[in-house]
Amino acid sequence: MKLRLVLILYMTSGIINQVMCQVPSSINPSLLKGAWPALWITSPGAAQREYGVYHFRKTFVLSQNLPKSFLIHVTADNRYRLFINGKPICSGPARGDLFNWFYETVDIAPYLTEGENTIAALVWNMGTLAPVAQISNQTAFVLQGNTAVEQIVNTDASWKVKKSKAYTPCSLDNAERLKAYMVVGPGDQVDGNQYPWDWELPEYNDASWNAAEEITHPEPEGYGTDNRWTLAPRNIPLLEEHLLRFPLIRRTTGMKIDQKVLTGKKPVIIPANQNVSILIDQQFITAGYPELIVSKGKGARLKLTYAESLFDKKGNKGNRNEIDHKEINGNYDIFLLDGGNGRKFRPLWFRAYRYLQLDITTNDEPLILNDIYGMKTGYPLHMNAAFSCSDPSLKKIWESGWRTAQLCAGDMYYDTPYYEQLQYTGDSRIQALISLYTSGDDRLMRKAILDFYHSRTPEGLTQGRYPSNRLQIIPTFSLFWISMVHDYWMHRQDDVFIRQFLPAINEITAWFNARIDHKKKMLGPLTWWNFIDWDNFNDWGTAPGAANGNSSIITLQYAYTLNQSAELLRAFNHNLQADENEMLASDLNAHTYWYCYNAKRNLIADTPEQQTYSQHAGIWAILSGAVSLQEAQSIMKKMLEDKSIGQVTFFYRFYLTQALKKAEMGDLYYDGLEPWRNMLKLGLTTFAEKPEPTRSDCHAWSASPDYDFLATICGIMPEAPGFSKVLIKPALGQLTEATGMMPIPSGKVIVKLKRKGPNGVQAELTLPEQVSGTFNWKGKIITLHGGKQIVTI
Missing domain, CATH: 2.60.120.260 (Galactose-binding domain-like)
Structure with missing residues (x-):
């Protein structure tokens, strides 16, 4: 479901502040149901798919009666920065693809004056040097007035354009010099002798500039017969x-x-x-x-x-x-x-x-x-949660995790803002949960879910990262996308949004189903890049058995995801299919356990040959339900002790924590924070991609403590879809006190915990008035009601 947005901006003391209001009726309905009167424009004679930077301008006259509102819709390929009478107003667009080319809606009335006004845009196309996250058709710019009053500024041949001679790309050998995968695009070399200084101001003389070349009329989603870009309203706020x-x-x-x-x-x-x-x-x-x-x-x-x-x-x-x-x-x-x-x-x-x-x-x-x-x-990701505890050193982890999450939130979730600025499903699932718990803002999560939905290939899998101008498929990340949809369903109430993804979920599970080795009842050989985790397995982090068949890790992750898909399907009355998915998950679990469990080592092997073992295999055995609670606790204990097996890095520590909680061993989470303490000792101010030596010093999948301090230590979790019921199941570990507060759709949940003796607790709990819940302390269950209550165990 697309959002129709109005972006209201204001300037103070030279600092741009950008505020978004959702006003569904503000976009002229005619612009959502057919071709726009404005035209995509470009620079005549320019190589349309090569590197270039362009200046666009239009001067127009307004009478004495200045409008109270002057809405425009604006976008460009690749990107633009918009000025009104010399003042920077906004930048865009949010990255999407040619089927979902986003445009911004802004009210420029506060910047207009009586008489002559100038609207200007700096537009650039990085061509073949563009970031991998940038999808493109050709150099182009479009601006559309919302109604007949504003259409005086529509882009057409009345606009002027000048190709800049000042810009040339530089820093083209980053990947070679840094010996790392770096795909954020080139640096800028700007020659002040060639730059048209003050070009964005009304008094600038553009008489020598060319008239813009008209390309075609823009078409919104659902319309058009020869679209070069299909327009969609921006569905996230502007960057601050x-x-x-x-x-x-x-x-x-x-x-x-x-x-x-x-x-x-x-x-x-x-x-x-x-x-x-x-x-x-x-x-x-x-x-x-x-x-x-x-x-x-x-x-x-x-x-x-x-x-x-x-x-x-x-x-x-x-x-x-x-x-x-x-x-x-x-x-x-x-x-x-x-x-x-x-x-x-x-x-x-x-x-x-x-x-x-x-x-x-x-x-x-x-x-x-x-x-x-x-x-x-x-991205305007603002902290609306709080956490404190009896160990003051966790404050620094909380703050650094929050900084990491903020830096990796832009016009999409970034894996790393320095090296890639790409949105990966495996990263985004963790990032989205951090966003929900710390800010309560779900808009970037919704965009990520939609982006990956739009990325699907004919095989039915989502791409491993998207938007992307290079194809990359990671089948395990398609499973994480289903988990991400399941997370949204549990944390937010929006059946219309969720229902649209059910066919895609079925296509993904069917892709894996078609690759089951029916002799062993495990997954057989898999194509594409079956990445699991860095620093394990091989140089590409690929699971043993992925290429030749019978990977316990991927088979058990598939079983875990089948159970999540079954819950979604049943919620939307697809009961027969839900039953089938659950039965298949049970079958995969049973056979994987049979072939891969080593009783002597008390571990799950990576393949039936039982040549290698990893924490990853044990994690998925626990999370998928392949082992009983008693077995889960025994396997987990061995996994944590045995350093000879494949160890999780920061990415998979999120799933290690989920497995600890499933095994009723969440109290061990606090003891497992040493990797984050070590990063802080090394002077990191954000959390790294993986243990030293690491490429990226800022990688959002490593910011999971900002989720787990609230979801594990304080134990705040949704007990029913939409967070309609709250489960509070604390895991204090060695902590004596902890306090957490977080937003949920119906209000805020506040948890204040204080140990009473070696096994007891006093809890002051506040739920939104209309919400009920459950408090679970070491298996002792107490029913909670809306409002404030004190529980002593």
Whole structure:
């Protein structure tokens, strides 16, 4: 179900603040039911699928009676930044695909004046250098007024356009230099001598610019016969931007630089013919647009390099706070100065960084460094939950996990903001649960579910990551997509949204069903990339038996997912199919247990040959119900003790925790937080992709403590679909006290726990008035009602 959105924006003190209101009636219905009067436009003579940056403008006149509302709908391929009378208004679009090309709806009335007004857009197409997350048709821009009053600004040949000669791509060898998979697109080299300064202002003279070339009329979803893009209203809020100053210069070479330059109140003069390097430390990883304001310095070259951490000569990171004998290596931008005053340089797209190094080479004219700062950006994911406990060290884990989750939330869930900015199902399931528990915001989760739904291939599987301009299929991640839909069903009430996915769920389970080895009643050979976890199995994290057949890990995950699909199907009255899925799950569990359980080792082997063992196999045996509670506890104990078997990394620790809870061993969760404590000891400010050595220092699947502190330690879980009933089943471990508060659809759940002796507890519990629930303390069950209550056991 698409949302129809109105985005109302306002500016204060030079900082862009973006606010979204859902007003379903505000989009003109005619724009949802047929071709738009406006036209997609482009730059004439330009290579439409190659790298290029373009300036679009239109000047129009308004009478004395300024409108109270002036709604426009705007989008571009690849991306745009919109200005009204020189003021930046919004950026977009949210990434989708050609069948779901999102557009933003904004009210620009607050920025309009009597008489002449100028609306302008910076549009860019990265061509073959585009990020892997970027799907594209050709360079294009469209802006549509909502009604006849606003259609004065519709894009057509009356718009002017200029292809920029200032921009060329740079930092093209990131993957080679960093020896890592990095696909976020190029850096920007901007030549100030070629840049049309003040082009977005009303007084700029665009007489020499070309008339825009008209392409075609836009078509909304469900309409059109020859669509190049099929438009859909943006279904998430705009990304925020906030001023974030750099706190500290860590190192300089060439000359001494006063720290006060970072305040913007004390410019620094760089002499002529000088080489100066300034290493700046944000002190935590962030995502933002670095903005640099300079004057004079004609012929100077400025290079901004961005990194999550510094590297020693061997390429190791070590403690992230330490800089001695380390250098920066990463993505960079280059600015070439024209000697003008107050020149502002900003990259087209945001950069992720903790460290930023500014390398300055001046020519014959001194340069004035007026200011350097960042405009922090990201999805408006706001903390609406709270957690505290008797161990104050968990506060730092909570804060770093939250920062990780925020940085990995943009126009979709990012696996890592620095290296990929791709949305993977395995990552997104965990990210979505963190979002629900910490913020209560489900919009990015809904978009992720829809994105993967739109990614399906003819085989029926979802793609492993999407949006993506390269095909990647991870069959296990298709199973995680079903789990993600199940999570949404349990945490939110929206039957219409869920029902549309049932056929796709059936297609995924049927794909696996067709590949069952009927002799062993386990999954046979599987195609594509059957990724499980890093640092185990082989260099690609592929499960043993995936290629040749009879992987216990994937078979048991399939059984787990079949049970979840059965619950969904039964909820929508597909009882016969639900029964079939449950029976198949039981059959797969029984045969996998028969072939892979080793009684002597008390472990589940990865394959029937029982040559290798892993925690992963035991986790899925427990979660799928392949073993009894008593067996689950015995297997879990052995899995935690035996370090010779394949160990989970940060990704699969989420599922290890789920298995602990299923085995009634949740109290061991607190003891398992050592990996996060170790990351903090290494100076990480966010949580890494995997144990050292790691590529990414910020990877959202590792932020699971921000979910588990509430869902495991405080024990807050949905007991019925839609969170219509609440289960509170705490697992304090060695903690003596814990307090948690989180939003659910009907209000807030508050849990205050205090141990009473070695086995007792006093709990102060508050549920929304209309919600009932259950309190479970070590098997002792108490029924809860809405409102506040105190329970002592």
